[in-house]
Amino acid sequence: MGECPDARLMAGGTDLLVRLRHAGADTKPPLILLSKIPELADIIMANGDLCIGSGASFSAIMAHTLVQDHAPMLAKAVGTIGGPAIRNMGTLGGNIITASPAGDSLSPLYVADAQVVLVSPGGTRKIKISEFINGPGKSDIRKDEILTQIRIPLDDGFQSHCFEKVGLRRSLAIAVASFCGRLRFDEDGTVAEARFAWGSVAPTVARSINAENALTGNRLDTKSIKKSVAEATASLSPINDIRASAHYRRTVAGALLKRFLENPQREKKHV
Amino acid sequence: MNKDTHSHTRLEIGKSHPRGDAADKAAGREKYAADHYPENVLWAGAVRAGIAHGRLLAVDVSQAIALPGVITILTAKDVKGSNRQGIIHKDMPVLVDDRILYCGDPVALVVAETKDILSRAIALVRFSTETLPAVFDPESAMAENAPLLHEAMPGNFLMQAEIRKGDAESEFSACDAVVEDEFSTPVQAHGFLETENGVAWQELDGKIVMIVSTQAPFRDRLEIGHAVGLPFGNIRMISPALGGGFGGKDGATVQCLLALAALHTEGRPVKMQWEREENMLAGYKRHACRMRYKLGAKKDGTLHAIHCNLVYDTGAYAHLGGEVMELGMEHAAGPYRVPHTLIEGKCVFTNNPVGGAMRAFGVCQATFAFESMMDMLADRLGMDRLAIRQKNALVEGDENCAGVRMITSTGIAGCLDILGDHPLWRSANNWKQECPPGRKRGIGLASVFNAAGYGGKVRDSAIAKVELSLDGRIIVHSAVTDMGQGNSCAFSQIAGHMLGQSPEFIELRQPDTATAYPSGSSSAGRTTYTFGNALIKACEDMKARLINRAGLLLFIDNDRDLALEPGKVTHGPSKRDVSFTQLASFMPHEDRVCISQFVAPVCEDIPDTAKGFFIAFPHIIFAYGAHLARIELDTATGVITVCDYLAATDGGGIINPSMFDQQIQGGVAQGLGYAMMEDFQIREGKPLTKDFTGYLIPGSLDLPDTISIPFLGHESTGPFGLKGVGEVAMNGPLPAVANAVHDACGVRIFHGPITAEKVLAAMNL
Amino acid sequence: MDIKFTLNGNSQSLSTEPDRRVIDLLREDLGLTGIKEGCGTGECGACTVLMDGETRLSCLTLAAQIDGRDITTIEGLQDMEEGIILQKAFEEQGAVQCGYCIPGMEMAALPLLTLHPNAARNDIKIALSGNLCRCTGYVKIVDAVEQAGREIAVKKEGL
Known part of the structure; x- marks a missing residue:
């Protein structure tokens, strides 16, 4: 890289080569293959x-x-x-x-x-x-x-985990919205810690600290879930594109969180 | 062909013989047009306009031509012919000479030594344009003072037509229930995996030879000749197996550009292959359609009157837009008896990408509207959704919605009965009750039909040629492209059956205009029907001739005891035989060839119901089907899973059951893509879905294991009773899924595709 | 650059641009036209080959990446027992229509069948989920892979 400052590092190439697809030979950067x-x-x-x-x-x-x-x-x-x-x-x-x-x-x-x-x-x-x-x-x-x-x-204290992705088809699909969550419960069943992140609903993958805090110290019940989902959807900033509207992305982001919270054991970790 | 597997297995009609092309295709040996890289080949590519409407002022090739390895850059002034291509209307420039009518219009053609130099040179071609006001939907195109795309086409109408039977307008008052609504369907891309491509070269005698991925090699010659100024006899088209077509390779894609290039390369072969992005931009598409429907019935469910209005967006050029609309109108009231019909159609030019032919053209749009209306009507009347369809289903002798008397096989009622007897329908309520929490389940039906053949005023003919080769095999010279549907395999099976041969004695040649006879396009559900009929006659002639000539050699004075067996003619009583190789060396060349023509029947008794059609009205042979979809809906996200799909199909007699199922399962798959995800989005004439990342077609996890059940009918005019089934299955999925969604959650989607987003939005209203 | 790799069991040395796409190298330079280009962006799977036994998309692989590797294309299947069984199953089950996706489908199925010949129908669909077919609706393709799996399993047990 020191010898060739214009060079691009290439890992799998599945994104980079698509982006360079229509770059002419004179504009293509030299590539350094990390697979080596x-x-x-x-x-x-x-x-x-x-x-x-x-x-x-x-x-x-x-x-x-x-x-x-x-x-x-x-x-x-x-x-x-x-x-x-x-x-x-x-x-x-x-x-x-x-x-x-x-x-x-x-x-x-x-x-x-x-x-x-x-x-x-x-x-x-x-x-x-x-x-x-x-x-x-x-x-x-x-x-x-x-x-x-x-x-x-490593943090094996979380009892519940979830990842769910909604795309326009079931493979070869860019997420319309995706959600990952984990929950740690105290012995009395209250939420000790919650962590949530969403894909495709903001300029970067987004956490919602407010949605997490809405649950901490509370039991998962209709009220706390509703509050958390409301905080989450309010904090996200999705866009419209050819795949989906911002409104739909926001709705799905909330729905995926809600589904997880209503049945938090379903993705129980299999350690 | 693996000879060990099939030796002495005589080909027979009605058996699921493995397709004759399957072994080569499964081994990667089949040579498609795209697999031809002749020595010394050059690469050609088009510079696309990139603006939706404008005037081309000047093209500056100076930078591009200076690039080492660029052979030539051609513009409109290099086109010696009419510079206009098109199947019926010659309105599409090979290279733009004045006005640009859509983003994909080609303004220059670059020929270069390599693909890489080609793409760099294309980027270096400069051109200046004057932008003109454009229209991007039919409503604005039809508006007063809208910019006109084609001067000879006032109002931007390619065609306006109506079908009127009885007195629909006043008969709605005699109906007990009337439903009314509006529907729309999106643009669909064919998504064949082998993009438009070919190679061409000029021979020393001046003739142009082309190997092209095309559905219409014979018609191509006429288009190319007209456009680039060559006698069409000087053009030889070779059409190998296609990597998919579905209508998108019916009409000129690369043909005229390639011929033009080959005229400027001094005999060097030229190859052109569109990238997927170019296919999305410049390839033909299925017409978007907006439909207004009003349907009325008596309280017992008897359909009484329909009034509908269909508006097709044909994009910048005519292609087959008028015929697409004609077909949609002829199917607009479904396979039902409706005494009073008023069907209005408008096919409108816009500055969008070009609408062309695609599997079930015109029809799958109208079927969505009509079959949705049937469910709405059933609900209004409190009737069973299957029963209302059965009650109104056409039977032989009825008049269809266009006023045409059904005198050919009409199996819709039988298809509906298959569906009604099937466990997927009979267990429907139990299945729905077993729905898991957070989900909703629904079942949807659709009746479908699809005309076969070119229709009125067009000679729908095929000429089959069979030949005994010197090495003792029967060569079938197919003249209609096999785009994957397997017509050529059916031809082998027909010839084998007629002549008592096993696969190793049948050689199938794909179309070559130098050796085969003009037989029209591979399209319109007419390919196996028309050519197959011609082939039967040619094989009958060949059989009689081989027996006769064998008799000569064996000194037998009659044909009675002579029979064809694989590779030979035998005489039972004397246990003697003559091999095909012996016969071939005995017979002069012209004696070894049998040629026969078939012309498809046309409507003898054309009703005076239609106004405004140029050709194609009416059709008389239809395939029918009844479809059932069972779906499960995720109420949180709107995501639909199609759990089961059943298609019962009347395709008349069946030559090969496995290939019959292939067509149905494949048609349903394309239909389910159209139903759930396929949406070619355009903004200001530019595709937003530019490639396979943006334009989605279903993958292996998106589709159910579709069940295909034949209704065993018989079409007396067809080869072994067959009707074409390439198209009919495409029509069912969109309305079946729409009806299933309504059944599941009470929400009706009026605008395809039925995405999760639309379903969720409608549920939350 | 000079690259050396194994191609369908034979060692191959050639000189090429390091960033030449493997699909072009195979089809245009070496005449192995069995694999196809359907999209050029890794969305259709028609160009699938095996590299060291794993599926790869040759339209998104550069010549330099296969240096020293073991490449199998559709043309190599005829020399493998599983490959022959698989191709025959595609033929017999009616899995082939236009056939343009089929070489890629077979390459995608092969690693699964080698490891898990008794794979469940849904696992077969997952293994094929990167390969688009526009003709078949996949039903008979999955049938073919199932048939091949059964036959391969019997062969393995027989040993």
Whole structure:
């Protein structure tokens, strides 16, 4: 990269090559293939974190027992991306750098407060995913940096998990809205902690702290659920596009949260 | 063909023999037009206008032509012929010479050494335009003082027509129940996987040879010749198997551009293949349609009067827009008896992408409206939805809504009976009651029909040629394209059956205008019907001739005991035989060829019900079907799952049951895409759904395992009793799903497609 | 750049632009036209090949990415027992209409059948969910994969 400042890093290529499709040979940037660095595909446990290499394919992530055990919603979410071949090619790092609000892998990372590890000749830094991605297609990556790893803090105290995606078809679909949530309950059944994130309903994947706070310390009942859903839908800022109206996205975002809260055990983690 | 598997298995009508093309296709060996890369090939590509309406002022190719590897850049001044293409109306420029009428109009044609140089050169062609006011929907196009697209077409009307029978306007007062509403259907893209493409070259004698993915090789010659100024006898079209067509390759796509390019490359072959994005922009599409319907019945459910108004958006050029509308109007009141009908149609030019032919053209639009109205009427009358359809179903001898007497096989009632007896219908209430929480279940029906053949005033003819080859096989020279529907496989099966042959003695040749005879297009449910009939006659001739010539060789003075067996003619009593190779070396070439023509029947007794049609009115042969959809609705998101789908179909006799099911399951699949997700969106004449990321067609998880059940009918004019079934199944899913949604949640969707968003919005009203 | 890879069991060395699309390399340079281009954007699966036994879209794969890898195309199926069974099942079940998607479908089915020949119908549909077919409605395609799976399972048990 130092030798060729115009070069672009390419992971799976499933987004980048589509975007470069109509760039003429004279405008195509040189590409550096990250797939040539096998270490980037590692999935390991380190320092209490689940560490997923940026080059790990969606298929590898879905199939990995560490992911299935400690980040089941991530496994589920990446299983909704594209079709099987796309999942063999696309990578978690690529999905993060593409930074689409519809990136299906992202909401579980937001909910888990995952960190991305960025390496440059000057050193290594770690940053929370929600701070790293700062707009559609925009992230805080610097010119000389490579995203090497995603670190997911283990937190097995959450009893309920959910990921659901609504698209216009059941494969090869860009989400109209997606939702990831997790809940930790106290012994008395009140909500100790709630974390929610939505895809495709804001410029980036969005958390709603108000929707989460509406539940904390309360039981899940009609009133608290209603309040949380109202807070959530009020906080989201979806757009109209060819796939759906903003209104529909907002409605579905609320409906997915409501469905989770009304039956929070249905995605119980299978550790 | 795997010879071991099939040797000595004689081909027989009515058996599900594996398709003759399946082994090659499954092995990736089939050569489609797109698979031809002749040596030294050049690449051609069009520069598209990008504006919806304007005047082309100047084209500047200087930068592009300077690019190394660019061979030539052609503009309208290089087109020596009329520079106009079109099936009936020659109104579409090969290259724009004056006005741009839609974004996909080509302003220049670039020929280059490689694909990469081509795309760079296309980007370097500059042109200036004067933008003109444009119209993007039929209402504004019909408005007074609207800008005119074609000077010869006042009001932007390609066609205005009506079908009037009885006195609909006053007979509504005699009805006990009248329902009235408005519907619309979206533009649909064919979505064939092999985009428009071909290769062409000029031979030393000046002739142009083209291998093109086309549904109409013979007609193409006329269009190309007219447009680029070549005697059509100097054009040879070869049409290999198509990677899908569905109507979208009926009419010129790459043909004229390729021929033009080949005239400027000194014999070097030129290849043109549209990218998916170009297919979306410049390929033909299904017409969007807006429909106003009023339907009245007696209190026992007997249909009495209908008045409807259909407006089709044909886009910038005529293509077959008028005929699309004609067909829609002829089907506008369903396969039912309705004594009083007034059906009005308008087909209107706009600056949108071009509406053309697509499977069940014109009809699937009207079927949505009509079959929705049937359910609305049943509800109004408190009648069973199946019963009201059965009560009004056409039978032979009835007059249809266009006033045409049904004298051919008419099996709609039988199809409805199949549906009524089926467990999916009989268990409907139980199934609905077992609905999980958060969901709603519903069942929807639709009766469908679809005319076959070109219709009135058009000679619907095919000429079949069979040949005994020197290596002792029967060559069937198909002259109608196989776009995947399997007509050519049916031809092998017919020839095998007629001549007592097994697959290895039948060779099927795809259309080549140099060796086959003009037989029209692969379209309109007429392909197997018309060519198949011609082929039967040709095979009868061939059979008689082979037996006769074998008799000569065997010194037998009559034909009585001679029979055809795979690869030979045998004489039972003497246990002697003559192999086909022996016969072939005995017979002169012209003796080894049998040619026969079939002309499809036309309506002898044309009613005076129609005004305004140029051709195509009326049709006399129809395929019928009754469809049932069972859906489950997610009440939180509006997402619909089609759980089960049943299609009972009257296609007359069946040549190959497996191929029959293929057509039905495939038609339903396209129909379900049309019902639930397919929506070619356009803003100011520009596609918003630009590629397969934006324009969605169903995947394997989106469709049920559609059940196809044949109604075993017999069409006396058809080959082995057959009627074409390529189109009819397309018509059912949209109304069936709409009716099922209404059954599930009481909400009716009037504007296709029936997306989750529309359903949820309607439920929350 | 010079790349070296295994193509349908044979080693292959050639010189090409590193960013040449593998679909162009296979179809135009090597004449293997069995795989098709339907969209160019990874949405249709018609260009599916296997790389090291896993499905990949050759329209979104660059020449440099297959250097040192093992590539199987539809043309390689005739040398594999599962491949022959699969193609025969497509033929017999009436799964083939226009046929343009079929090579990609078979490539998508092959890894599933190799690992799980008894895969459930819905798992087959999932395995094929990246491959669009416009002709068939998928019913007979899934039937064909089911048939092939049954036959492969019998063969495996027989060993």
